[in-house]
Amino acid sequence: QCLLAVLQAVTAPAQTLGVKLLVDGITGDDSSAIGWGTAVIILGFTVMFVGMVISGPIQDTTAERVAGQVYRDLLDVTVSVPSIIHHEHPEVADKLELIREHAWRLGMSFEMLLFIIGTAANTVAVLGLLGSVHPVLLLLPVLGLGRVWSSYLSIRRLQDAFEETAPQGRVIDRLIEISKDARNGLEVRVFGLRSVLVDRLSRLHDELYDVQGTAMRKGALLDGSVRLLFGLVYAAAIVWAIARARAGGISAGDVVLLILVAPQVDQMAGGLAGNVYWLGEVLRSFGRYEWLRTYAEKNSWAQSREPAPTRLSAGIRLENVEFSYPGSERPVLKNVNLTLPAGATVALVGENGAGKTTLVKVLARLYDPSAGTVWIDDTDLRTIDPAAWRKRMSAGFQDFVKFQLTAREVVGIGDTERQDDEQAIQAALVRGDAEAVVARLPKGLDTQLGKKFTGGMELSGGQWQRLALARAFMRERTLLLLLDEPTAALDPEAEHVLFERFAEASRVAARETGGVTILVSHRFSTVRMADLIVVMVDGQVTEVGSHEELLDLDGRYAELFEMQARAYR
Numbered sequence: 382q383c384l385l386a387v388l389q390a391v392t393a394p395a396q397t398l399g400v401k402l403l404v405d406g407i408t409g410d411d412s413s414a415i416g417w418g419t420a421v422i423i424l425g426f427t428v429m430f431v432g433m434v435i436s437g438p439i440q441d442t443t444a445e446r447v448a449g450q451v452y453r454d455l456l457d458v459t460v461s462v463p464s465i466i467h468h469e470h471p472e473v474a475d476k477l478e479l480i481r482e483h484a485w486r487l488g489m490s491f492e493m494l495l496f497i498i499g500t501a502a503n504t505v506a507v508l509g510l511l512g513s514v515h516p517v518l519l520l521l522p523v524l525g526l527g528r529v530w531s532s533y534l535s536i537r538r539l540q541d542a543f544e545e546t547a548p549q550g551r552v553i554d555r556l557i558e559i560s561k562d563a564r565n566g567l568e569v570r571v572f573g574l575r576s577v578l579v580d581r582l583s584r585l586h587d588e589l590y591d592v593q594g595t596a597m598r599k600g601a602l603l604d605g606s607v608r609l610l611f612g613l614v615y616a617a618a619i620v621w622a623i624a625r626a627r628a629g630g631i632s633a634g635d636v637v638l639l640i641l642v643a644p645q646v647d648q649m650a651g652g653l654a655g656n657v658y659w660l661g662e663v664l665r666s667f668g669r670y671e672w673l674r675t676y677a678e679k680n681s682w683a684q685s686r687e688p689a690p691t692r693l694s695a696g697i698r699l700e701n702v703e704f705s706y707p708g709s710e711r712p713v714l715k716n717v718n719l720t721l722p723a724g725a726t727v728a729l730v731g732e733n734g735a736g737k738t739t740l741v742k743v744l745a746r747l748y749d750p751s752a753g754t755v756w757i758d759d760t761d762l763r764t765i766d767p768a769a770w771r772k773r774m775s776a777g778f779q780d781f782v783k784f785q786l787t788a789r790e791v792v793g794i795g796d797t798e799r800q801d802d803e804q805a806i807q808a809a810l811v812r813g814d815a816e817a818v819v820a821r822l823p824k825g826l827d828t829q830l831g832k833k834f835t836g837g838m839e840l841s842g843g844q845w846q847r848l849a850l851a852r853a854f855m856r857e858r859t860l861l862l863l864l865d866e867p868t869a870a871l872d873p874e875a876e877h878v879l880f881e882r883f884a885e886a887s888r889v890a891a892r893e894t895g896g897v898t899i900l901v902s903h904r905f906s907t908v909r910m911a912d913l914i915v916v917m918v919d920g921q922v923t924e925v926g927s928h929e930e931l932l933d934l935d936g937r938y939a940e941l942f943e944m945q946a947r948a949y950r
């Protein structure tokens with residue numbers, strides 16, 4: 382590849398030399414010069430065509446392979462971080478997005494290297510040609526440096542404009558995604574959002590082209606002026622060369638060479654500018670990539686090495702737990718003190734935004750508390766290996782993932798170690814009350830789900846949710862089962878039946894492991910079944926007790942319960 386790059390880069394100068402030899406051969410009746418000139422020209426064409434055929438595909442596949450590796454690494458490194466805090470941090474999320482967007486730049490690094498080698502070879506060859514006519518002509522490429530400078534400035538200005546308008550570009554992408562996604566189709570039509578979307582898109586496009594267009598115009602003006610100046614000086618050099626040729630100082634072939642080499646000097650200058658700029662950009666992309674690796678290493682919680690317990694004897698205790706999301710001063714959890722006894726089924730209730738999901742995430746150790754401690758029996762959760770802790774828990778969420786896999790995989794990945802265990806999958810389906818969903822699928826558990834695949838079967842929201850619940854029930858003997866409104870898509874009666882069945886099963890299991898089940902729900906018919914009910918108001922725990930105890934207390938719980946009961950009467 383390197384040899385080919387060098388050969389391709391010197392082809393044009395070599396052919397120019399061939400033309401010079403040919404002209405000198407014809408005017409001086411020198412058949413050897415004519416022969417050499419013709420041979421060099423034909424050889425040049427051969428290298429050019431063979432090079433085009435060979436190098437294109439090799440470079441493309443190399444770039445694809447490097448970019449593919451970058452995507453793989455990006456996924457691996459981001460998922461390897463045990464916390465999800467980097468997804469919540471706008472600055473970090475922006476950097477991740479830039480790395481993903483610029484993966485192709487890293488893919489191009491090999492091509493860049495070849496380009497640099499080619500430009501270097503081309504520069505040496507062009508300088509050699511000019512010097513061979515007259516050493517004073519070497520001043521021309523020095524002038525060409527002005528063109529390197531102007532070209533560099535123009536590319537940089539344009540790239541700065543691209544970066545400046547990146548936020549608009551991202552919103553445009555999202556708007557297009559909204560219009561493409563069938564799930565949004567209904568709302569877009571019902572609310573008549575066509576003109577809202579189109580107007581927004583046009584406005585963003587105008588903003589984007591305003592900035593980018595200005596950069597392009599300014600760049601073209603500067604580049605054009607410097608090129609014009611360079612062209613005038615070059616024209617003067619040609620006039621000088623003609624005069625010298627007429628005086629017999631140089632040959633006619635030298636004049637032809639000087640004329641033919643002009644676009645190559647211009648191209649060389651442009652190539653150098655491009656190289657300098659893109660080299661900087663590739664190094665910047667490598668820098669970001671390196672930053673991500675260091676970030677992942679620093680946030681790997683490598684100091685948390687304690688094994689996770691296999692059973693709970695006392696339970697889980699939150700002591701003075703506080704939490705604020707990154708980039709926000711506002712505490713979302715405030716001085717939470719709470720004991721979740723081993724073996725208990727605990728319901729978390731509270732109004733929207735009270736902090737229930739945040740508490741669930743802290744228990745899963747997706748975040749560490751900003752202050753305070755989560756105790757697993759007598760062990761600080763921060764000291765337990767996060768991967769080991771996750772293996773001891775399971776979870777079902779309201780905004781579960783609709784994995785576009787077969788039904789068997791959608792459920793089985795709830796416990797990857799037993800993913801192919803037919804009995805385990807069947808048991809999970811029973812616990813999630815999802816047997817009926819699978820029974821209706823054309824190929825049963827082997828049906829491909831989701832519309833992303835041709836022939837994939839789309840399910841209703843409730844059917845997807847039952848499968849997600851079955852997935853949450855794949856793992857047995859868990860110490861913590863987190864269920865954050867996992868039945869929101871089911872009707873209250875179905876939720877009630879499911880939890881009655883589930884609560885009984887979990888009580889039996891809890892006797893063995895002391896596992897705790899946490900259920901977030903807004904439905905009091907389900908909540909009342911829990912052993913312990915925790916009421917949250919504005920990030921604080923305000924009431925804790927059984928259904929009867931909290932009714933006797935006649936506080937917020939009693940008020941909310943009464944309100945819902947009245948609505949159902």
Ligand SMILES: Nc1ncnc2c1ncn2[C@@H]1O[C@H](COP(=O)(O)OP(=O)(O)OP(=O)(O)O)[C@@H](O)[C@H]1O
Pocket residue numbers: 469706707709713731732733734735736737738739740
């Ligand atoms: N990723 C986030 N970044 C910043 N603030 C957040 C984030 N997620 C939630 N919050 C804020 O934290 C508070 C608690 O949110 P949380 O999702 O824990 O409430 P919740 O009780 O589960 O509500 P809901 O019943 O609506 O699900 C809210 O005020 C919300 O604005």
